[in-house]
Amino acid sequence: KAGVTQTPRYLIKTRGQQVTLSCSPISGHRSVSWYQQTPGQGLQFLFEYFSETQRNKGNFPGRFSGRQFSNSRSEMNVSTLELGDSALYLCASSFYPRGPSYEQYFGPGTRLTVT
Amino acid sequence: DQQVKQNSPSLSVQEGRISILNCDYTNSMFDYFLWYKKYPAEGPTFLISISSIKDKNEDGRFTVFLNKSAKHLSLHIVPSQPGDSAVYFCAASAEETSGSRLTFGEGTQLTVNP
Numbered sequence: 001k002a003g004v005t006q007t008p009r010y011l012i013k014t015r016g017q018q019v020t021l022s023c024s025p026i027s028g029h030r031s032v033s034w035y036q037q038t039p040g041q042g043l044q045f046l047f048e049y050f051s052e053t054q055r056n057k058g059n060f061p062g063r064f065s066g067r068q069f070s071n072s073r074s075e076m077n078v079s080t081l082e083l084g085d086s087a088l089y090l091c092a093s094s095f096y097p098r099g100p101s102y103e104q105y106f107g108p109g110t111r112l113t114v115t
Numbered sequence: 116d117q118q119v120k121q122n123s124p125s126l127s128v129q130e131g132r133i134s135i136l137n138c139d140y141t142n143s144m145f146d147y148f149l150w151y152k153k154y155p156a157e158g159p160t161f162l163i164s165i166s167s168i169k170d171k172n173e174d175g176r177f178t179v180f181l182n183k184s185a186k187h188l189s190l191h192i193v194p195s196q197p198g199d200s201a202v203y204f205c206a207a208s209a210e211e212t213s214g215s216r217l218t219f220g221e222g223t224q225l226t227v228n229p
Contacts, residue, residue: 004158031215043159043204043219056214090158094215102147102208104217106158 002027004093004107012113018079021110025072025093032074033104034066037088046089049074050096078112086114118142119207121220129228134192136223138205141186145207149217150179150190152201159204163190195227 005024013019025032033056034046045058049068066076072093078085088111092104120139128134136150146167151159165172165179165188172179178191192199205220 006158033215033217035217042221043206043217045216045218048215056216058216088156092158092217102215103149103161103164104215105161106151108158109156111156 004091004105006089006091006107006110008110009108010111010113012115013081014115015081015083017081018077019081019112020075020077021089021091021112023074023076023091023093023107025074025091026105029093029095029105030072031094031096032068032072033092033094034074034076035090035092035106036060037090037109038086043090046076081114083114086112088112117221118145119205119218119220121203121205121223123223124221125224125226127226127228128195130197131194134190134195134199134225134227136190136192136203136205136225138188138190138220139186140188140207142207142209142218143186144209144212145218146210147208148179148181148188149206149208150177151204151206152199153204153222154201162203192225195225197227197229200225200227 007022031050033048048056063079068074088109090109091107094104149164150162153159163177181188202222206217
């Protein structure tokens with residue numbers, strides 16, 4: 001079974017631009033979450049989607065947004081990029097948002113560099 | 116407010132010995148805990164998890180122990196292998212208050228020496 005895939009793997013943008021990152025969950029998984037990893041802040045939760053609805057949102061500015069499609073694929077968008085947005089963006093999927101036995105499986109991430 | 120803390124940034128052990136990674140949490144609403152392993156430039160790989168209704172879960176060489184009264188969990192790797200060298204993250208989830216959102220610790224770099 002294929003794992004979580006993320007595209008692109010690497011991206012270089014300049015300040016003020018916007019970027020869209022894509023995530024395809026494991027087949028059959030319907031919940032997708034996004035995380036940002038930086039050296040200073042570690043792994044921080046961005047948002048979670050299930051059945052095309054945002055269920056949970058982390059403490060990030062409104063420049064960060066996302067959506068989920070009917071096939072469970074998800075995209076996240078960052079507008080008006082800032083230097084501090086340089087990070088590894090990770091997508092994770094699970095069957096359902098939560099349950100008695102619950103694990104999130106991560107993709108390889110998209111490394112975004114803002115210059 | 117760091118709700119999940121891994122106080123040891125690094126740990127070095129000899130091949131074949133036991134590795135013990137520790138994690139402390141402050142949020143009493145956390146009801147599910149997970150350990151992930153991460154190599155550079157890759158996403159975290161799920162290792163093992165434990166529900167708050169249990170105090171131990173074992174999977175092969177990996178065992179996670181949960182002490183709810185102390186708000187402490189640990190991951191034991193026995194025997195340790197050089198391929199286990201990676202950053203290990205502890206994560207927690209509180210279904211009632213934040214659904215499936217995972218809160219991560221800062222990570223511990225494990226080095227297993229041959």
